[in-house]
Amino acid sequence: MTALLDVKSVSKEFSSGxxxxxxxxxxxxxxxxxxxxxxxxxxxxxxxxGSGKTTLARMILGLExxxxxxILFDNQGARERRGRAARLAFMKRVQPVFQNPFxxxxxxxxxxxxxxxxxxxxxxxxxxxxxxxxxxxxxxKVGLSLAEIKGxxxxxxxxxxxxxxxxxxxxxxxxxxxxxxxxxSMVDASLRxxxxxxxxxxxxxxxxxxxxxxxxxxxxYYISDRLIIMQRGHVVEMGxxxxxxxxxxxxxxxxxxxxxxxxxxxxMGNLKPADRTLAEAAWNDTGTGQLVERPDGRMVRRAIVxxxxxxxx
Amino acid sequence: MIMTTMQTDDVLTVKGLKAYYKMGYFGIEREVRAVDDVTxxxxxxxxxxxxxxxSSGKTSLIKTFAAAIRPPLQIVGGSMTYRFGDKIIDPxxxxxxxxxxxxxxxxxxxxxxxxxxxxxxxxxxxxxxxxALRPMGLNERQFWLAVSQxxxxxxxxxxVLNxxxxxxxxxxxxxxxIALATVCRPQFIIADEPTTALDVVVQKDVLAMIRDVQxxxxxxxxxxxxxxxVHANIADRIGIVYAGRLVEEGPTRTLFTAPRHPxxxxxxxxxxxxxxxxxxxSLDGRPPNLADPPKGCRFHPRCPMAVAKCATEVPPMETxxxxxxxxxxRADEVRPLTTLGKPQEARV
Ligand SMILES: Nc1ncnc2c1ncn2[C@@H]1O[C@H](COP(=O)(O)OP(=O)(O)OP(=O)(O)O)[C@@H](O)[C@H]1O
Ligand SMILES: Nc1ncnc2c1ncn2[C@@H]1O[C@H](COP(=O)(O)OP(=O)(O)OP(=O)(O)O)[C@@H](O)[C@H]1O
Ligand SMILES: [Mg+2]
Ligand SMILES: [Mg+2]
Numbered sequence: 001m002t003a004l005l006d007v008k009s010v011s012k013e014f015s016s017g018x019x020x021x022x023x024x025x026x027x028x029x030x031x032x033x034x035x036x037x038x039x040x041x042x043x044x045x046x047x048x049x050g051s052g053k054t055t056l057a058r059m060i061l062g063l064e065x066x067x068x069x070x071i072l073f074d075n076q077g078a079r080e081r082r083g084r085a086a087r088l089a090f091m092k093r094v095q096p097v098f099q100n101p102f103x104x105x106x107x108x109x110x111x112x113x114x115x116x117x118x119x120x121x122x123x124x125x126x127x128x129x130x131x132x133x134x135x136x137x138x139x140x141k142v143g144l145s146l147a148e149i150k151g152x153x154x155x156x157x158x159x160x161x162x163x164x165x166x167x168x169x170x171x172x173x174x175x176x177x178x179x180x181x182x183x184x185s186m187v188d189a190s191l192r193x194x195x196x197x198x199x200x201x202x203x204x205x206x207x208x209x210x211x212x213x214x215x216x217x218x219x220x221y222y223i224s225d226r227l228i229i230m231q232r233g234h235v236v237e238m239g240x241x242x243x244x245x246x247x248x249x250x251x252x253x254x255x256x257x258x259x260x261x262x263x264x265x266x267x268m269g270n271l272k273p274a275d276r277t278l279a280e281a282a283w284n285d286t287g288t289g290q291l292v293e294r295p296d297g298r299m300v301r302r303a304i305v306x307x308x309x310x311x312x313x
Numbered sequence: 314m315i316m317t318t319m320q321t322d323d324v325l326t327v328k329g330l331k332a333y334y335k336m337g338y339f340g341i342e343r344e345v346r347a348v349d350d351v352t353x354x355x356x357x358x359x360x361x362x363x364x365x366x367x368s369s370g371k372t373s374l375i376k377t378f379a380a381a382i383r384p385p386l387q388i389v390g391g392s393m394t395y396r397f398g399d400k401i402i403d404p405x406x407x408x409x410x411x412x413x414x415x416x417x418x419x420x421x422x423x424x425x426x427x428x429x430x431x432x433x434x435x436x437x438x439x440x441x442x443x444x445a446l447r448p449m450g451l452n453e454r455q456f457w458l459a460v461s462q463x464x465x466x467x468x469x470x471x472x473v474l475n476x477x478x479x480x481x482x483x484x485x486x487x488x489x490x491i492a493l494a495t496v497c498r499p500q501f502i503i504a505d506e507p508t509t510a511l512d513v514v515v516q517k518d519v520l521a522m523i524r525d526v527q528x529x530x531x532x533x534x535x536x537x538x539x540x541x542x543v544h545a546n547i548a549d550r551i552g553i554v555y556a557g558r559l560v561e562e563g564p565t566r567t568l569f570t571a572p573r574h575p576x577x578x579x580x581x582x583x584x585x586x587x588x589x590x591x592x593x594x595s596l597d598g599r600p601p602n603l604a605d606p607p608k609g610c611r612f613h614p615r616c617p618m619a620v621a622k623c624a625t626e627v628p629p630m631e632t633x634x635x636x637x638x639x640x641x642x643r644a645d646e647v648r649p650l651t652t653l654g655k656p657q658e659a660r661v
Contacts, residue, residue: 014480016472016475016476016480017436017472017475017476017477017480023472023475025472025480046512047512048512048514048515049482049483049484049485049488049510049511049512049515050481050482050484050485053482054482054483143599156334158367158368158372160366160367160368161367161368182483182509182510185509185510186367186425186426186506186509187367187539188365188366188367188539188540189539189540189541189580189583189584189585190366190583190596191366191367193585215484215510215511215512215513215516217513217587218584218585218586218587219585221587221588222585222590245587246587246588255514256512256513256514257587259513259514259516259517260513260542260587261513261516261517261542261543261545261546262542262545262546262654263541263542263545263569263581263584263653264653264654264655264656265545265546265656266544266545266546266565266566266568266569266570266653266656267545267548267549267564267565267566267567267569268566268656270546270656271517271520271521271524271546271547272517272521273466273517273518273521273522274514274515274517274518276514
């Protein structure tokens with residue numbers, strides 16, 4: 001096999017509070033994983049808010065330069081993609097869907113203009129008919145139509161509609177890898193299912209791989225092949241999605257799983273702040289530990305010397 | 314004018330409220346009926362959840378509440394009154410100065426996607442100073458202490474104060490806007506999808522904080538989200554919006570255990586869960602077009618219980634139990650589609 005995407009020991013450090021500040025933030029620490037080019041998959045990233053998921057996505061997209069490590073796409077690193085032609089070729093193969101559609105769309109620009117420029121730049125479409133067709137095809141895939149959105153501004157669409165437009169835009173060049181950063185956070189449960197089912201169809205029908213970043217563990221469980229769980233820049237657990245979510249082993253993964261709000265308690269006033277004790281203790285023990293691979297393919301971060309929690313306990 | 318009818322605990326009273334987006338394209342008038350004939354009230358000391366699918370008009374409704382509408386959205390009918398202490402005000406009849414005064418003093422509105430409203434060239438510290446220092450009436454030292462304690466409850470590190478918005482993750486910015494909107498302890502908080510960018514652990518902290526702040530001073534919170542599991546855990550009462558109309562309203566547990574509108578029954582049953590790969594019941598058809606909504610009950614084309622009458626006559630919102638209203642011709646026959654599991658023991 002060859003790798004579609006090879007993320008090799010990647011780290012990213014920011015200085016925060018302006019360029020002159022000395023405060024350093026370790027946004028991503030030593031992350032590695034590979035997506036194969038012969039098995040399209042939905043690779044999911046979940047984890048703490050601020051744990052580096054978006055930063056990782058931006059590095060893969062070439063929007064941020066890693067402080068350490070390498071990211072190869074089609075065996076090419078960002079440094080080898082010099083020049084406009086190489087970058088366009090890359091963007092045809094890898095497309096982003098960002099976190100907040102309210103930020104992604106300029107309020108003064110009609111949303112279909114974004115689709116038009118993508119169709120022009122990446123598909124080389126020139127005639128109005130070609131462009132309209134490319135846009136309508138992509139919009140139909142997300143349950144919209146060109147007629148519904150033509151000439152409308154971001155604020156004229158609801159959050160859910162806007163996010164579907166963002167996904168449609170990314171689909172225009174028929175990419176090999178879609179990087180979807182919280183694509184369903186703004187939409188209701190049923191639309192959410194229809195969007196994740198769409199991602200799955202893209203994988204199954206067109207062989208598109210998807211890096212799916214989400215806080216929604218239920219849809220992650222439902223569509224992912226593999227997943228990683230991040231805490232403070234580190235991957236704390238990685239493996240087959242269903243196995244990990246059904247029986248998470250790292251204390252932070254367990255905390256996540258246990259914190260899913262339940263409707264069983266509806267109206268009972270049982271809500272309490274999350275109890276982080278175990279996850280914090282594990283962090284103190286294993287923050288500098290390492291990912292240990294097990295025969296079943298799961299990796300769990302543990303302390304180097306002795307572990308306070310055992311995998312098979 | 315003395316209003317003797319308002320001796321209840323209602324802070325916001327809305328009657329027959331209609332707000333439409335009115336647009337003219339080449340001489341053709343088009344209106345999107347995003348808020349249509351809504352009658353409800355928000356009480357002192359409660360969290361009122363507003364639920365409904367994407368595009369159902371939740372944001373439009375609470376923008377109207379916040380008196381934050383601008384063309385093309387217009388009020389086309391009904392009334393809306395706030396009561397803060399003995400001050401009674403209809404924001405749409407009051408002067409701009411009067412509205413601004415209650416906005417500053419009594420109200421706080423967290424807009425949907427509001428993590429993008431932070432000024433990109435100013436550090437977060439500056440936003441807190443500009444926004445909260447004066448209203449809180451504390452000296453600088455006490456003020457920054459209060460701010461950092463508040464940030465800690467939201468699990469935000471102190472360094473966010475010295476950061477620019479772009480240096481924070483999406484969920485961190487979302488928490489900053491929540492912190493800004495709650496640090497002054499306003500009497501009326503309107504929050505539109507405030508936890509969409511948060512992981513479930515942090516979301517729990519944030520919801521617990523909002524709830525504690527609300528309880529501390531008995532304020533009113535209008536909490537909008539499409540996420541029914543959030544409502545289940547934070548709301549005292551819930552109003553269900555479908556296609557611009559309020560279709561059911563009741564105490565949280567009642568809506569989950571004994572819904573009396575087929576749409577509510579569907580919403581409650583449609584939540585996916587880990588370990589459950591079964592297909593969730595889905596509604597046939599598409600969400601209605603609010604520029605040309607279905608006649609009669611707007612839900613009838615997708616409703617499994619619809620009868621002939623539903624297609625022609627609009628069902629009125631009627632009281633069907635304690636604090637419980639529903640707008641369905643067959644409300645008595647609606648049964649839940651799922652049963653809840655056993656709750657954890659109630660809070661002591
Ligand atoms: N341009 C930047 N300058 C300084 N710090 C940054 C910058 N971008 C991100 N960070 C920091 O890096 C960390 C990771 O941020 P990132 O946006 O990757 O998190 P995330 O996992 O996507 O979180 P969320 O779930 O909230 O979206 C955060 O602590 C953030 O403050
Ligand atoms: N400025 C506008 N001009 C025209 N139509 C608008 C405008 N803003 C919103 N709409 C329409 O009004 C309807 C209700 O939108 P609203 O934003 O209130 O929905 P919502 O329930 O908040 O949805 P979401 O859950 O996706 O945020 C939608 O059909 C939307 O397209
Ligand atoms: Mg992010
Ligand atoms: Mg909305």
